[in-house]
Amino acid sequence: MNMEKVNSVDFGDFVEVFGNVIERCPLAAAAVRSQRPFSDLEDLEKHFCTFIDALPRSGQEGILRCHPHLAGRELQRGTLAAESQREQSAAGLQNPGTDERRRLAKLNAQCRARFGFPFVLVARLRDPAVVARELERRLRCPPAQELRTALGEVKTIGRLRLADLLGADCARL
C-alpha cells in the first residue's frame, strides 16, 4: 500500500485499517486521519505518537488499560485482536511452561496493583524469559517512569503495526 492510497481512502476505511495501530483505540486513527496528507510512514507514525503525547494522564492510562495481559487467558483462547495474537505468539507466550505462566500471571497482577494498568511491552522482539525479567525490573520503577516506559512501548508496537500494514500490500484497501 502506498501513501497516495493511505491519503485518499475514506474515513471509514482508514479507521478500519488503522484502528488497531494503537490497541483497541480506533479513536487514535480517527483523530490522526484529520492530519492528512501524510508524506511517508514516519510522518504517519509521528501523528499517532503526537496523539498519545497530547492526551491527559487519564487518557494515557486508558490507552494502557486497553492492552490485553501478556500471556493472559485471551491469548490461550485465541480471542485477542489478530495483531496481539500474532505478536504474543511470536514471543512464545502462547505456550509457556507452567512455572513461567504462573510467574507471568503473578507479575501481571503485581503490576496492576502497583501502577493501575497492565504491563505493556513489545512482545514480538522478546522471548518469555526476557519478558519475565523485564517485568521484574519494571515493577521496581517509580510509577511516572513506568508510565513513560509503557507509552514508549505502545508507540513502538504501533510503528511495527504500521510497517506491517504499509509494507504488505494491504488487501483491505
Ligand SMILES: NC(=O)N[C@H]1NC(=O)NC1=O
Ligand atoms: N500487554 C501487552 O504488552 N500487550 C501486547 N504487546 C504486544 O506486543 N502485543 C500485545 O498485545
